[in-house]
Amino acid sequence: MILNDTIVALATPSGIGAIGLIRVSGTATFEIIEKMLHKSIKGKKSHSIVLRELYDTEGVIDEVLISVFRGTRSYTGEDTIEISIHGSDYIATRLIKSLLHHGARMAEPGEFTQRAFLNGKLDLAQAEAVADVIASEHQFAHEQAMKQLRGGYSKDIQSLRGKLLNFTSLIELELDFGEEDVEFASRDELRNLVLEIKNRVDRLSDSFTLGNALKKGFTVVLAGRPNAGKSTMFNALLNEDRAIVSDIEGTTRDSIEELIQVSGIRMRVVDTAGIRDATDVIEKEGINRTFKHVEASGITLYLFDPSHTTPREVSSDLGILKNKTDRVWTIANKMDLFTGNLNDFGVVDAQVSAKDANNVVALFDKIVQELTSEISNLSNEIVVTNARHAESFRLCSNELQSILDGIENSLTGDLLSFHLRSGIKALASITGEIDNEEVLGNIFSKFCIGK
């Protein structure tokens, strides 16, 4: 990666728009733009905006606004200008062509952010958060990306690394004393420290399953016997007649899913074929699909009609479902018709009447509450949503476990130090204190051009 050339890219989508934005960054930024101006912008302070006409050999290209960012005060950490043009592909192409002619080159995807990282404006986890902020389509994803952009667990990681490094140097000092039987690093203290750090790292690592599910949309599967009212609840949630509802058992044969938002959390709700011993091949296939969805669900809501289902049937259904997924809630539906006692049915998590949408929203709020409290229990509301980070936390945790086992078995100092260093390296890779070109290239290539 060459840092001393000047890069250019269109930062807005191509096509017609009120405004288009072209970014230029690098040491020759101001030298290049001066060649296209009749009236210089020399002496314009950082963070000022000037109105100018830009020219190529053919004549005027456009009347533009130029935002000036000097030196380290820019996003990339180097001289940058942002040119706001009239949003036309013709103008953008002609302007970029002229910038290239005067010595700039086209930026690679993510290269502006990569420069920000290489110039120390952002750490790697923050740089990745920039891509997540741009990609975020709902409140949860946006919140997590913003937290990470503002530093997220970067500060935590730094402090954990610092503590581990301290111990590593003490242990390595022991090694210098060779034969002499000295112990600068108290093994008890090391054990406590490693336990504390492992606890934190494990919680972050565990939060990925939930964090990733929430980022992509938390899957809620509606399951139960035919006629339990699954499609009715599905329609109530969407507020439209999306799925066919009828009193004929086996109405829904294929699964249908839709996205909804509940208190800032995106949910993928799946209506499924009712579970029974079907003889029809199509219905059988539908029920197979139901089970596949249950297996992949974040939560499965088991709906039953207490007027037409026995406690024994409910408990048998629950046995099957809980075998396939961890989180199953039991929902008594058609409570408008039921006059008996629910006690015999074991734990019932909610009572609803899907037909009049009674208690349905409250039920989904309850799911959100549970997820929110789980997040805060896991790691102070910061969850890991990035697979690369999750893998590094897992690697670090393994090394920490090896240290704990090692202390137990009086492992020699050099081996303890090896595991300490590997653990530190795993943590460091999250914030980018690594010098692996390939990893870096891979991360930034996923960005869009102009960011």
Ligand SMILES: Nc1nc2c(ncn2[C@@H]2O[C@H](COP(=O)(O)OP(=O)(O)OP(=O)(O)O)[C@@H](O)[C@H]2O)c(=O)[nH]1
């Ligand atoms: N009274 C009352 N009827 C309901 C309620 N929920 C659903 N029903 C009725 O129960 C019948 C079955 O509803 P569906 O939503 O089609 O049931 P399902 O679970 O999707 O059934 P399958 O697709 O066959 O598996 C329909 O006649 C609904 O109108 C409710 O809360 N109260």
Ligand SMILES: [Mg+2]
């Ligand atoms: Mg149905």
